[in-house]
Amino acid sequence: MKPIHLAALAVAIASCALAAALVVRADGMEAGSASPIYGVTIPNGYRSWELIAPAQEAPPLDELRVVLGNPVAVQAYRDGTLPFPDGAVLAKLAWKHVPSPEFEPASIPGAATTVQFMVKDSRKYAVTGGWGFGRFINGKPADEAQHRTCFACHQARVRDHDRVFTRWAP
Amino acid sequence: MKPIHLAALAVAIASCALAAALVVRADGMEAGSASPIYGVTIPNGYRSWELIAPAQEAPPLDELRVVLGNPVAVQAYRDGTLPFPDGAVLAKLAWKHVPSPEFEPASIPGAATTVQFMVKDSRKYAVTGGWGFGRFINGKPADEAQHRTCFACHQARVRDHDRVFTRWAP
Numbered sequence: 249m250k251p252i253h254l255a256a257l258a259v260a261i262a263s264c265a266l267a268a269a270l271v272v273r274a275d276g277m278e279a280g281s282a283s284p285i286y287g288v289t290i291p292n293g294y295r296s297w298e299l300i301a302p303a304q305e306a307p308p309l310d311e312l313r314v315v316l317g318n319p320v321a322v323q324a325y326r327d328g329t330l331p332f333p334d335g336a337v338l339a340k341l342a343w344k345h346v347p348s349p350e351f352e353p354a355s356i357p358g359a360a361t362t363v364q365f366m367v368k369d370s371r372k373y374a375v376t377g378g379w380g381f382g383r384f385i386n387g388k389p390a391d392e393a394q395h396r397t398c399f400a401c402h403q404a405r406v407r408d409h410d411r412v413f414t415r416w417a418p
Numbered sequence: 419m420k421p422i423h424l425a426a427l428a429v430a431i432a433s434c435a436l437a438a439a440l441v442v443r444a445d446g447m448e449a450g451s452a453s454p455i456y457g458v459t460i461p462n463g464y465r466s467w468e469l470i471a472p473a474q475e476a477p478p479l480d481e482l483r484v485v486l487g488n489p490v491a492v493q494a495y496r497d498g499t500l501p502f503p504d505g506a507v508l509a510k511l512a513w514k515h516v517p518s519p520e521f522e523p524a525s526i527p528g529a530a531t532t533v534q535f536m537v538k539d540s541r542k543y544a545v546t547g548g549w550g551f552g553r554f555i556n557g558k559p560a561d562e563a564q565h566r567t568c569f570a571c572h573q574a575r576v577r578d579h580d581r582v583f584t585r586w587a588p
Contacts, residue, residue, distance in 0.1 A: 295469070302472040302482045304515065304525040312472045314484065314587075343587055345474065350575045350583055355474040357587040405520045413520055417484075417513060417527040 284392035288367050288382030291318070294339045298322045301417035304345065311342045312357050315414040321368075331378065331410040336368040338412065361385070366412065377403060377411045454562035458537050458552030461488065464509040468492045471587035474515065481512045482527050485584040491538075501548065501580040506538040508582065531555070536582065547573060547581045 282289045297316035305311040317325065321336035342364075343357030363384045370378035381398035383390040402411040409415075452459045467486035475481040487495065491506035512534075513527035533554045540548040551568035553560040572581040579585075 298466050299469055299484055299486065299511075301527050302484045302513075303518075303527075304474055304482060306523040306525070309523065312474060314469055314472045316469065341469075341587070343472075348473075348583070353476040353479065354583075355476070356585070357471050357473075360588050413518070413524075415526070417511070418530050 281387070281389065283380075283382035283384075283389040283395055285395045286367075286373065286376075286380035286382060288365050288380045290363065290382070290384055290387065291337055291339070291365065294318070294337075294363075294365075295341075297339060299417065300325060300338065301414050303414070305342070309342075309361075310345045311361055312345045312355065313340055313342045315340050325416045331370075332368045332412065334368050334370055334378075338366045338414065340364040340414075362390075377407075379411055451557070451559065453550075453552035453554075453559040453565055455565045456537075456543065456546075456550035456552060458535050458550045460533065460552070460554055460557065461507055461509070461535065464488070464507075464533075464535075465511075467509060469587065470495060470508065471584050473584070475512070479512075479531075480515045481531055482515045482525065483510055483512045485510045495586045501540075502538045502582065504538050504540055504548075508536045508584065510534040510584075532560075547577075549581055 300315040303313040316339045318337040342361045346358035348354040348356045365382040367380040373380045376399040470485040470487045473483045486509045488507040494502045512531045516528035518524040518526045535552040537550040543550045546569040
C-alpha cells in the first residue's frame with residue numbers, strides 16, 4: 249500500500265472516530281435523540297415500568313394509551329406525594345385504537361404512535377414547574393414546535409396535581 | 419371463675435381456632451377467596467406486574483382494561499413462546515370508562531369493576547387447555563355460572579394463541 253493510501257486510510261479512520269464521538273454521548277444515547285428545549289432522552293427499560301393507568305384518546309387521534317412510572321414516580325403515587333420528587337419519570341405509550349378481530353366488543357392496540365416522557369428535575373426544569381418533556385415518534389424526538397405546547401397545557405389544566413394529568417388507577 | 423365457665427371458655431377458644439383453620443389456608447388466602455371450578459386466588463403483588471397491553475370494552479360494559487403479566491408470562495411474550503409455560507399468570511384489570519374532567523378528548527379509569535386471572539398449570543387444568551380462570555369483584559370471586567363461560571369462549575376464539583386473547587403491545 250502506498251503512503252498516500254495509508255494517509256487516506258488514517259484520515260478516514262479519524263473521521264469515523266470523530267463522527268462516532270459526535271453522535272454517541274456518555275449516556276449511550278445518540279445525539280439528536282434528545283427532545284428539543286428539554287433534552288429529554290428515552291430512558292432505558294421504560295417498557296418494564298409499573299402501570300399508573302390506561303387512557304383512551306378520542307378521534308382524530310383515536311388512541312389507546314398507558315402511563316407507566318419509574319420506581320420514584322410509583323412510590324410517589326402510592327404515598328400520595330405531591331409535588332413529585334426529583335427523579336420521578338412518567339412514560340406515556342400510545343397506540344392506534346383498532347377493533348379486535350377476535351372479540352367484537354373489544355378494541356386493542358394497533359401500531360405504536362408516540363412515546364412521551366415527563367422527567368422531574370426541579371433545578372434543571374425550574375421554569376417549567378420542574379418538568380422536562382420529551383415526545384418521540386419511532387424513537388426520534390418530535391420537533392420543537394410540538395414541544396412548545398407541552399408545558400402550557402399541563403400548567404393550565406393540572407397545575408394543582410403538579411402538572412400531571414394521570415391519576416393512579418385504583 | 420367456676421369450672422363450668424372455664425370449660426365453656428375452652429370450648430369457645432377451640433371453636434375460634436377451628437374456625438381460623440378453616441378460613442386461612444397455607445398460602446395465606448382466605449378460603450372462599452378462590453374461584454369456583456378452578457380454585458384460582460388473587461396473586462400477591464399482581465398490580466406491580468409488567469404491562470402486556472391495554473384494551474377497551476364497548477358498552478354495555480364500557481370499560482378500560484389493562485392486561486399485566488407475571489415474569490414467566492412476560493418472558494414468554496418477549497420470546498414468542500407458545501404455548502405459555504406452566505407458572506405463567508395473566509391479570510386483567512378493568513375499570514369503568516369515564517371522561518377526563520381535565521382534558522375533553524380523553525377517557526380515564528373510573529371505579530374498578532373486575533380483576534381476572536388466567537393461571538397456566540398444564541396438569542392441574544389439563545381439561546381446560548392448561549388454564550385456570552378466576553374472576554374477582556371487590557376481591558371476591560364471581561359465581562360458578564360466570565366461571566363456566568371462561569374456557570368455552572377462549573377455546574372457541576383464540577385456541578391458536580394458547581387460548582389467550584391479549585397480544586404484546588408493540
